[in-house]
Amino acid sequence: MGSPESHKLWGGRFTRTTDPKLEKLNCSLNLDRRMYAEDIEGSQAYARGLSKIGLLTEMENDQICSGLDEIKIEWDHNEFIVKSGEEDIHTTNERRLKELIGEPATKLHVGRSRNDQVVTDMKLWLKTNLAALEVTIKDFIQIIVNRSLKEIDIIMPGYTHLQRAQPVRWSHYLLSHAWNLKNDCDRLENNFKLLDIMPLGSGALAGNPFNIDRESLAKDLNFSDITQNSMQAVSDRDFIANFLFWASMVGIHLSRLAEDLIIFSSKEFEFISIDESYSTGSSLMPQKRNPDSLELIRGIGGSLFGQCCSFMMVLKSLPSTYNKDLQSDKESMFNTFDKLMSILEVSAGTVKTLKVNQEKCKSALSYEMLATDVAYYLVRKGVPFRFAHNIAGQVVAEAEKKNVDICALTLEELKAISSHFEVDIGKVWNYENSIEQYQSVGGTAKKSVLNQINKLKKWLNERDVKKHE
Numbered sequence: 001m002g003s004p005e006s007h008k009l010w011g012g013r014f015t016r017t018t019d020p021k022l023e024k025l026n027c028s029l030n031l032d033r034r035m036y037a038e039d040i041e042g043s044q045a046y047a048r049g050l051s052k053i054g055l056l057t058e059m060e061n062d063q064i065c066s067g068l069d070e071i072k073i074e075w076d077h078n079e080f081i082v083k084s085g086e087e088d089i090h091t092t093n094e095r096r097l098k099e100l101i102g103e104p105a106t107k108l109h110v111g112r113s114r115n116d117q118v119v120t121d122m123k124l125w126l127k128t129n130l131a132a133l134e135v136t137i138k139d140f141i142q143i144i145v146n147r148s149l150k151e152i153d154i155i156m157p158g159y160t161h162l163q164r165a166q167p168v169r170w171s172h173y174l175l176s177h178a179w180n181l182k183n184d185c186d187r188l189e190n191n192f193k194l195l196d197i198m199p200l201g202s203g204a205l206a207g208n209p210f211n212i213d214r215e216s217l218a219k220d221l222n223f224s225d226i227t228q229n230s231m232q233a234v235s236d237r238d239f240i241a242n243f244l245f246w247a248s249m250v251g252i253h254l255s256r257l258a259e260d261l262i263i264f265s266s267k268e269f270e271f272i273s274i275d276e277s278y279s280t281g282s283s284l285m286p287q288k289r290n291p292d293s294l295e296l297i298r299g300i301g302g303s304l305f306g307q308c309c310s311f312m313m314v315l316k317s318l319p320s321t322y323n324k325d326l327q328s329d330k331e332s333m334f335n336t337f338d339k340l341m342s343i344l345e346v347s348a349g350t351v352k353t354l355k356v357n358q359e360k361c362k363s364a365l366s367y368e369m370l371a372t373d374v375a376y377y378l379v380r381k382g383v384p385f386r387f388a389h390n391i392a393g394q395v396v397a398e399a400e401k402k403n404v405d406i407c408a409l410t411l412e413e414l415k416a417i418s419s420h421f422e423v424d425i426g427k428v429w430n431y432e433n434s435i436e437q438y439q440s441v442g443g444t445a446k447k448s449v450l451n452q453i454n455k456l457k458k459w460l461n462e463r464d465v466k467k468h469e
Helices: 020-026 029-052 058-076 089-101 103-107 114-150 170-195 214-220 230-235 238-265 292-315 324-353 358-363 367-380 385-402 411-417 423-428 431-436 446-465
Strands: 155-160 163-169
Touching: 029 058, 029 089, 029 114, 029 214, 029 324, 058 089, 058 103, 089 103, 089 114, 114 170, 114 230, 114 238, 114 324, 114 446, 155 170, 155 358, 155 431, 163 170, 163 367, 163 431, 170 238, 170 446, 238 292, 238 324, 292 324, 367 385, 367 423, 367 431, 385 411, 411 423, 423 431
Parallel strands: none
Antiparallel strands: 155 163
16 A cells, blocks of 8 residues: 655545656646635634534634644744645645644544635635725725826827827826726726625535535635535636636736827927936936836736736636546636736836926927818808818818918818808817816816815715625
């Protein structure tokens, strides 16, 4: 009869040792050690559950929970010693517990599988860290709100197709990104709902044979509900896929913001200047100040989507219940979290410290951007919009033919195009007037922008009160 390999939880039926190459590939401890606290928390709750049904004595439960507390302190202080041959965080914590308390440690795993243990750990970890991401996003939104209020009177060109379109407030532009981030926070609700369903007590796939009180376990671990099918529970990674897709959307939003700011900071625009603390230089060209912070954000935004696609391909052909392919879930989860947190923090820092060149923004405005306002002027004179649009186009063409701005056309020249033009057309050639006509909710008028700021402030305050447990 062969002896089980040291520190492995499954060696009883094996007579040969694991090939070192497979052992290296199979080991996930370098990743899942980040969940040591969650693994300990889950084990302590499970020990209490076993104690309630008589599978552990009160003394054994106390020994296990105290031993796990000691193990957590070792991890917290970076004093925990990992030994060779340990596959994962579950194995290494159980081995250390046995060293500390002896035989009671061998009773902890009864009815429990690493299949339900790991998915419980991941849900606990992600609940905590999604909340941290939410706080970071809210802090970023607050930065945008503060800038928007302070710089509300700065006017800049608004763009479609990267061509000058209509004048807008700089604050209105900034707030467009704040609303994207708010939507990202709102989408987190579904993530939290999926995370709040506890799989512990599902065993390997068939369930728990000792009638452990799963509702009590859920309450102990701060879950609001329990899974209803053990086979689904151990293989469920929808909550990871949801997180990865959500992170991809946040990454896309940050990437688009970064792209705008890269363009706006170029010498061709010079609307903004990126602070030196978020810029780098060139090893060859001493005059350069490169927006590397924004370029890294843009690049990482793409890699987040790559992580999502990669993990979805892992899931798509798996048979039911647990398969070792799922071990890649932790790499995707941790990498995505780390990258997203990093680019959120750098995005917030870049936006907080950049400087706006108000004069450059103003000088980039051109009267051709008021062509739509000419059409609106005619509509207010009773001209149907499609006719007004055509007339405004003729005005633009006439100005181009004469090589002048549209505001330089005389009233007589305008009347030659349409008799609806009157002396009050002069009021149209004013950027502030143009902006202030967009008074309705969501527009770029000062009143509307202030309304946006107030709504976001209210939402931020309400979000502070709400807690995800």
